[in-house]
Amino acid sequence: MVRKYVSIIGSGPSGFYTAHHLLQNVKVPLEVTIWERLPVPFGLSRYGVAPDHPNVKNCEDTFTDTVKDVMGKDSIHKFNFIGNCEVGKDIELSKLLSKQDAVVLSYGCATDRKLGIPGENDTTGVFTSRQFVNWYNGHPDFALHPKFMDFDWKSVKNVGIIGNGNVALDLARLLLSNNVDSIWGRTDISPIALNKLREAPIENVKLIARRDFPNSKFTNKELREMWLLEEYGVRGHIDSKFFTPEEWEMKEQVRSFRRCVDLCSEYVKPFELRSAKYKKLPQPTNGIFTKNWELDYLKTPLEILKDETTGYIKSLKLCNNTLTKANKVIPHEEETMSYEVDLLITSLGYKGSAMAGFEELGVQFDNAKVTNKQGRVLNTEGNEIPRLYTSGWIGRGASGVILATMTNAFKVADNILKDLNVLPTREGTSLPSLQNIRYTTWDDAQKILKFEQEKGEQVSKPREKLLTIEEMLQVVNK
Ligand SMILES: Cc1cc2nc3c(=O)[nH]c(=O)nc-3n(C[C@H](O)[C@H](O)[C@H](O)COP(=O)(O)OP(=O)(O)OC[C@H]3O[C@@H](n4cnc5c(N)ncnc54)[C@H](O)[C@@H]3O)c2cc1C
Ligand SMILES: NC(=O)c1ccc[n+]([C@@H]2O[C@H](COP(=O)([O-])OP(=O)(O)OC[C@H]3O[C@@H](n4cnc5c(N)ncnc54)[C@H](OP(=O)(O)O)[C@@H]3O)[C@@H](O)[C@H]2O)c1
Incomplete structure (x- = not known):
C-alpha cells in the first residue's frame, strides 16, 4: 500500500x-x-x-x-x-x-487582543495576559524578559485585570495566593517568576468587565476556586448594584448560570449566614481577610496614566457604560472614574x-x-x-x-x-x-522533558522547566 x-x-x-x-x-x-x-x-x-x-x-x-x-x-x-x-x-x-x-x-x-487606549504599550507595569501567563509558565519568549525581571514587584498592592474570562481568573488566583506555598510550592511554575511574585504585597485585585454579571466569561468551576481562596484569608466581593438576581428571571436561565448565581449569592454573605452546604467548605482562617478581590462590571477603560519620572503605572481612567438590547457597549465618557493600580493586566483573550x-x-x-x-x-x-x-x-x-x-x-x-x-x-x-x-527530534524533546522531570523530582515537583532554548539544546547535546 x-x-x-x-x-x-x-x-x-x-x-x-x-x-x-x-x-x-x-x-x-x-x-x-x-x-x-x-x-x-x-x-x-x-x-x-x-x-x-x-x-x-x-x-x-x-x-x-x-x-x-x-x-x-x-x-x-x-x-x-x-x-x-x-x-x-x-x-x-x-x-x-x-x-x-x-x-x-x-x-x-x-498574539494579544488590545484595548487601543493611551498608555497601553508604553507604561511600566502593564502586561497582557499572554505575556504574563508565558512568564510564569517559563515560556522561553518571556521567562527571563526584562519587562518582568526588572519590574519592582515590591510596589504592587493594587492590581487591575481587564476582562473576566478564565485566564483572568487564573491570573487573579495566582496573584492573590502568591504566598501560599501549599498551592504553588509543588507546581511547575517558573521558580524565578514565583519568587518575584512572592515579593508583591498584593492586597486588592479588581476584575474589570465591560459587560454585566450575566455576560461574565468565566465558568463556575474556576469562579468557585476564587471563592475558596477564603481559606487563605482572601475575600471576594460583588457590588450589589451589579449582582441583581431579582431582575434576571432566574427560572428561565440555563442551569450553569443558575448555579453561578447560587454560588455567588452564598459567598457574598458572611460565613455564618450561609446555607449548610457552603459551610462544609473550608472555613476562612480566623475570619480575618488580608486580601480582597472584586468583580467589577460595566466599565470602559479610557486611558492608562503613569508617573512621568519613573514610567510606572499610576492609575487607570475608566467610564461607566451601558449595554443595548443587542449587547453593544455604550460608553458614557462624561461619567469617568480613576482606579489607582500598581499593576494592570489586559486579559482580553489571545489572537x-x-x-x-x-x-x-x-x-x-x-x-x-x-x-x-x-x-x-x-x-x-x-x-x-x-x-x-x-x-x-x-x-x-x-x-x-x-x-x-x-x-x-x-x-x-x-x-x-x-x-x-x-x-x-x-x-x-x-x-x-x-x-x-x-x-x-522526538527523542531530543524527550531528553529535555526527562531532564526537567528529574530536576523537578529532586524538589518534589512534576518538573522544573528549562527557561531558555539554549539550555534545552545543551541538554540535547549532552
Ligand atoms: C492561559 C490559558 C490557560 C488555559 N487553561 C485551560 C485549562 O485549564 N483547561 C482547558 O481545557 N483549556 C485551557 N486552555 C485552552 C487550551 O489551552 C486550548 O484549547 C488549546 O491549547 C488550543 O490548542 P492549539 O493546539 O490550537 O493551540 P496551542 O496550544 O497554542 O498550540 C499551538 C502550537 O503551535 C506552535 N507554533 C506556533 N507557530 C508555529 C510555527 N510557525 N511553526 C511551528 N510551530 C508553531 C506553538 O509553539 C504551539 O506549541 C487555556 C488557554 C489559555 C490561553
Ligand atoms: N480552567 C479552564 O478551563 C480555562 C482556563 C483558562 C482559559 N480557558 C479557556 O481559554 C479560552 C480563552 O480564555 P480568555 O480568558 O483568554 O478569553 P475569553 O474567555 O474570550 O475572555 C476575554 C475577556 O476579555 C474581555 N474583552 C475582550 N476585548 C475587550 C475589550 N476591548 N475591552 C474590554 N474587555 C474586553 C471579554 O469581554 P466580553 O465578554 O465583553 O467580550 C472577556 O471578558 C476560553 O475558552 C477559556 O474558557 C479555560
Whole structure:
C-alpha cells in the first residue's frame, strides 16, 4: 500500500489530537510529521494551563502514548517531530505543501487582543495576559524578559485585570495566593517568576468587565476556586448594584448560570449566614481577610496614566457604560472614574496572526483566524485550497477548552481522511531539506522533558522547566 504523508504545524492539543485521530483511523500506512517552533511539544498545555491545574496537562500523556504506539515495532505508521523549527520562517509553507499529501495549520493564537487606549504599550507595569501567563509558565519568549525581571514587584498592592474570562481568573488566583506555598510550592511554575511574585504585597485585585454579571466569561468551576481562596484569608466581593438576581428571571436561565448565581449569592454573605452546604467548605482562617478581590462590571477603560519620572503605572481612567438590547457597549465618557493600580493586566483573550507564506498561497485570513470550511482552508476567493487544512484555535479563534479543541481536531482529521482517499497520490512526497536548521527530534524533546522531570523530582515537583532554548539544546547535546 502506498504511504501517505501529512504534516501538522504546531504541537499543541489541536496538532496532537489531529495526529492521534489520523493515526487511529487511517487505512493506509501514514507518516505524520509535527512541526514545532519550540524545541519541546505541547503548546498551551505546557505554557498556558495554570500550574496548579496539573490534571489538565494529562493530555500530554495521551499524546506521548500516541507517539509510542506509532514508533512501536508493530506499527505500519511513522512519526516525526521537528522542533525548534518555525514554519513560515525556517521552512517555507508552500514548499512543505508541495511535498506532502496534506498540511494542517494547527499553530494556535500567539498574539494579544488590545484595548487601543493611551498608555497601553508604553507604561511600566502593564502586561497582557499572554505575556504574563508565558512568564510564569517559563515560556522561553518571556521567562527571563526584562519587562518582568526588572519590574519592582515590591510596589504592587493594587492590581487591575481587564476582562473576566478564565485566564483572568487564573491570573487573579495566582496573584492573590502568591504566598501560599501549599498551592504553588509543588507546581511547575517558573521558580524565578514565583519568587518575584512572592515579593508583591498584593492586597486588592479588581476584575474589570465591560459587560454585566450575566455576560461574565468565566465558568463556575474556576469562579468557585476564587471563592475558596477564603481559606487563605482572601475575600471576594460583588457590588450589589451589579449582582441583581431579582431582575434576571432566574427560572428561565440555563442551569450553569443558575448555579453561578447560587454560588455567588452564598459567598457574598458572611460565613455564618450561609446555607449548610457552603459551610462544609473550608472555613476562612480566623475570619480575618488580608486580601480582597472584586468583580467589577460595566466599565470602559479610557486611558492608562503613569508617573512621568519613573514610567510606572499610576492609575487607570475608566467610564461607566451601558449595554443595548443587542449587547453593544455604550460608553458614557462624561461619567469617568480613576482606579489607582500598581499593576494592570489586559486579559482580553489571545489572537491569531497570519503565517508568512499565506499571501503566496492566497490563504484567506480574516478575524484573526484562518478562514475554513470544516477545516478545509479557503483562499481569498472562497475556494478550498487543495491539501491545506486547519485545526484548533487558529482555525476556530482563540476560545475553547482542550476538550473543544479535541472535538474540532477530530472532525478536521475525519475530513482529511476522506480527502486522502480520493486525492491522487503525490509523487516525490518528502520533507523539505532541514539543512542548517538546529532542529530537535522526538527523542531530543524527550531528553529535555526527562531532564526537567528529574530536576523537578529532586524538589518534589512534576518538573522544573528549562527557561531558555539554549539550555534545552545543551541538554540535547549532552
Ligand atoms: C492561559 C490559558 C490557560 C488555559 N487553561 C485551560 C485549562 O485549564 N483547561 C482547558 O481545557 N483549556 C485551557 N486552555 C485552552 C487550551 O489551552 C486550548 O484549547 C488549546 O491549547 C488550543 O490548542 P492549539 O493546539 O490550537 O493551540 P496551542 O496550544 O497554542 O498550540 C499551538 C502550537 O503551535 C506552535 N507554533 C506556533 N507557530 C508555529 C510555527 N510557525 N511553526 C511551528 N510551530 C508553531 C506553538 O509553539 C504551539 O506549541 C487555556 C488557554 C489559555 C490561553
Ligand atoms: N480552567 C479552564 O478551563 C480555562 C482556563 C483558562 C482559559 N480557558 C479557556 O481559554 C479560552 C480563552 O480564555 P480568555 O480568558 O483568554 O478569553 P475569553 O474567555 O474570550 O475572555 C476575554 C475577556 O476579555 C474581555 N474583552 C475582550 N476585548 C475587550 C475589550 N476591548 N475591552 C474590554 N474587555 C474586553 C471579554 O469581554 P466580553 O465578554 O465583553 O467580550 C472577556 O471578558 C476560553 O475558552 C477559556 O474558557 C479555560
